[in-house]
Amino acid sequence: MKIYIITPIFCFFFVSTFYAQETTIASSQQEQYIDVVKVYEKVVEDGYESAQIFEKLANSNYERGNYTEAKKWFEKWFNKDKNPKTIAYLKYSKTLEALNEPEKAKHYLSLYEKKSKK
Numbered sequence: 021m022k023i024y025i026i027t028p029i030f031c032f033f034f035v036s037t038f039y040a041q042e043t044t045i046a047s048s049q050q051e052q053y054i055d056v057v058k059v060y061e062k063v064v065e066d067g068y069e070s071a072q073i074f075e076k077l078a079n080s081n082y083e084r085g086n087y088t089e090a091k092k093w094f095e096k097w098f099n100k101d102k103n104p105k106t107i108a109y110l111k112y113s114k115t116l117e118a119l120n121e122p123e124k125a126k127h128y129l130s131l132y133e134k135k136s137k138k
Contacts, residue, residue: 056080071101075108082111087118106135 057080060073074097081090094112097104109132116125 057084069096069100071097071104074100075104078108079111082115087115090115091119106132109135 057077060077060080063073064077074093078090078093078097081087081093091112094108094115097108098112109128113125113128113132116122116128
């Protein structure tokens with residue numbers, strides 16, 4: 021009888037502990053992600069620019085839904101790198117759609133479609 025009572029209690033504590041650890045890890049990963057964006061912005065502010073930094077900032081802001089910032093970094097990235105990753109065109113197109121720039125968005129979507137067929 022005791023085993024039937026102890027088993028559900030043990031399972032409850034095990035699952036609770038696992039869930040608590042998972043949310044703590046997720047929280048710390050989110051904090052690290054935010055810090056990385058700030059670090060890259062500070063690096064650019066200090067005068068160091070590269071296509072890789074612009075790519076990180078564009079993608080990070082896109083993923084966070086900061087489309088105005090994402091647009092700025094995509095444009096800087098495209099100016100530095102004349103042949104960016106194909107997926108960048110799709111993300112930039114989606115960014116422009118979110119900012120209500122449909123014609124420009126269509127142009128970059130067609131670039132994505134062309135390049136992804138190769």
